[in-house]
Amino acid sequence: MPKMAHQRTYLMLENYIGGKFVPCSRHLDSYDPSSGEVYCRVPDSGTEEVDAAVNAAKDAFPAWSAKSPLQRSQILHKLADLIEAHLEEFAQAESKDQGKTITAARSMEIPRAVYNFHFFASTILHHTTECAEMDHMGCTNFTTRTPVGVAGLISPWNLPLYLLTWKIAPAIATGNTVVAKPSEMTSVTAWMMCKLLDEAGVPPGVVNIVFGTGPRAGEAIVSHPDVPLISFTGSTLTAQRIRERSAPFCKKLSLELGGKNPAIIFDDANLDECVPTTVRSSFTNQGEVCLCTSRIFVQKNIYNQFLERFVESARKWKVGIPSDPTVNMGALISKEHLEKVKSYVNLAKNEGAKVLCGEGIDSLEVPDKNKMGYFLLPTVITEIKDSSRCMQEEIFGPVTCVVPFETEEEVIQRANNVKYGLAATVWSQDIGRIYRVAKKLHTGMVWTNCWLIRDLNLPFGGVKASGIGREGGKDSFEFFTEVKTITIKH
Ligand code: NAD
Ligand code: MN
Numbered sequence: 001m002p003k004m005a006h007q008r009t010y011l012m013l014e015n016y017i018g019g020k021f022v023p024c025s026r027h028l029d030s031y032d033p034s035s036g037e038v039y040c041r042v043p044d045s046g047t048e049e050v051d052a053a054v055n056a057a058k059d060a061f062p063a064w065s066a067k068s069p070l071q072r073s074q075i076l077h078k079l080a081d082l083i084e085a086h087l088e089e090f091a092q093a094e095s096k097d098q099g100k101t102i103t104a105a106r107s108m109e110i111p112r113a114v115y116n117f118h119f120f121a122s123t124i125l126h127h128t129t130e131c132a133e134m135d136h137m138g139c140t141n142f143t144t145r146t147p148v149g150v151a152g153l154i155s156p157w158n159l160p161l162y163l164l165t166w167k168i169a170p171a172i173a174t175g176n177t178v179v180a181k182p183s184e185m186t187s188v189t190a191w192m193m194c195k196l197l198d199e200a201g202v203p204p205g206v207v208n209i210v211f212g213t214g215p216r217a218g219e220a221i222v223s224h225p226d227v228p229l230i231s232f233t234g235s236t237l238t239a240q241r242i243r244e245r246s247a248p249f250c251k252k253l254s255l256e257l258g259g260k261n262p263a264i265i266f267d268d269a270n271l272d273e274c275v276p277t278t279v280r281s282s283f284t285n286q287g288e289v290c291l292c293t294s295r296i297f298v299q300k301n302i303y304n305q306f307l308e309r310f311v312e313s314a315r316k317w318k319v320g321i322p323s324d325p326t327v328n329m330g331a332l333i334s335k336e337h338l339e340k341v342k343s344y345v346n347l348a349k350n351e352g353a354k355v356l357c358g359e360g361i362d363s364l365e366v367p368d369k370n371k372m373g374y375f376l377l378p379t380v381i382t383e384i385k386d387s388s389r390c391m392q393e394e395i396f397g398p399v400t401c402v403v404p405f406e407t408e409e410e411v412i413q414r415a416n417n418v419k420y421g422l423a424a425t426v427w428s429q430d431i432g433r434i435y436r437v438a439k440k441l442h443t444g445m446v447w448t449n450c451w452l453i454r455d456l457n458l459p460f461g462g463v464k465a466s467g468i469g470r471e472g473g474k475d476s477f478e479f480f481t482e483v484k485t486i487t488i489k490h
Pocket of ligand 1: 154155156157158159163181182183184212213214215217218219222233234235236238239241242256257258259289290394396422462466467
């Protein structure tokens with residue numbers, strides 16, 4: 001802790017277990033990314049706290065799972081309404097805690113957290129199961145679906161409440177109870193939501209939130225014998241550890257991991273739409289979205305034209321303090337992460353690549369009190385090899401690479417030439433080409449002539465190192481329930 005610590009008052013978070021706020025004996029410092037100062041203390045929970053949360057969730061399970069879908073639906077709608085009623089407070093808190101712009105938090109993320117609850121409150125009313133007749137055997141077969149039990153939910157720091165509620169909502173809608181852990185770097189909005197659970201009618205123990213680090217609190221959840229299901233969103237490396245730690249228990253796993261998402265831009269693309277959308281897809285949320293574009297392949301005959309327009313737009317993408325409603329980009333999550341992102345830019349330079357704008361090229365103006373904030377300008381790299389770590393590894397910051405290609409076949413092969421397979425974007429007016437390319441890309445999702453448009457009914461998730469499992473209306477229902485086939489002889 002800094003020397004002056006005793007003179008300051010910090011926001012103090014507490015765990016939420018069995019419907020009560022419970023103090024923790026250990027705490028972690030949490031930083032304001034826009035100033036680099038500690039402003040919040042987060043419980044540093046371990047096995048003891050996780051055990052208490054799992055017990056509370058187990059106790060709450062029989063009554064919660066016995067409620068009708070309509071009863072649970074009404075509670076979820078109420079919770080959504082309560083979050084919405086406090087939308088501005090949540091948005092301010094998310095922006096301060098994470099470094100994202102107040103505009104993103106206010107107009108996109110907190111509204112989406114609200115919608116996650118409304119959405120699953122609705123879908124839970126509409127599921128049916130299968131039936132197969134076998135008259136020749138005198139039998140009818142059908143399936144039933146039941147909640148799995150205590151769900152362990154672990155979420156990352158980039159879209160804190162948005163991604164946490166994307167897990168909590170389907171988990172409890174289907175009748176499970178949960179033990180959830182947000183990132184230790186972005187715990188505030190989850191803690192704020194706990195204050196609304198009782199008023200919404202969520203019974204004690206149905207939603208338990210334990211704060212802390214991955215190695216302590218996270219692993220205690222993952223390796224708990226009474227948590228049969230883990231839904232995890234985060235990095236590929238952590239997912240590997242989770243698979244190892246959960247392996248002895250044969251848990252149900254959903255893993256939403258990193259990406260190295262290509263944008264493929266053919267020479268017939270509508271650049272008036274493509275350029276601004278690709279700037280957005282590269283730099284939204286400081287480039288800290290798993291779906292952000294970080295490899296831009298442009299067909300050779302429009303390469304120079306695209307690059308010029310792209311760099312010009314990237315330079316206009318305004319970086320500033322997160323609370324300023326006119327900025328496009330705020331601060332990165334942490335000092336360590338900022339250093340990591342910068343190290344990729346240096347690596348590219350050392351390899352002989354060209355940095356066209358951003359880090360090391362342009363200068364950034366922020367107020368004095370924000371000089372220690374974790375800011376980085378949108379950075380565009382070119383003349384870089386596909387084999388460079390900058391073209392292979394997830395940077396997860398406002399850094400994107402632009403390279404030329406000649407043929408359709410070539411670009412498909414190069415786009416697929418990474419370990420990740422989350423999403424891709426294809427720009428062309430030729431519907432035949434769009435279809436062929438989309439079919440051949442090894443990714444879970446492909447956007448054509450647009451980016452980030454999502455219907456929550458449809459599956460979301462990646463292939464290869466980007467994960468296993470899908471989430472969405474039907475997929476989340478299936479993941480958070482256990483199916484059983486019953487045969488009746490009549
Ligand atoms: P991370 O893997 O470091 O952490 C994610 C969560 O896991 C945090 O809550 C962390 O505390 C916890 N954790 C860490 N180690 C753990 C362990 N050993 N056992 C259990 N839990 C552990 O990821 P991050 O840095 O917070 O988030 C960024 C990553 O998340 C990026 O790779 C990004 O692509 C990915 N992401 C993926 C999606 C998606 O839907 N595919 C969405 C957002 C972010
Ligand atoms: Mn924070």
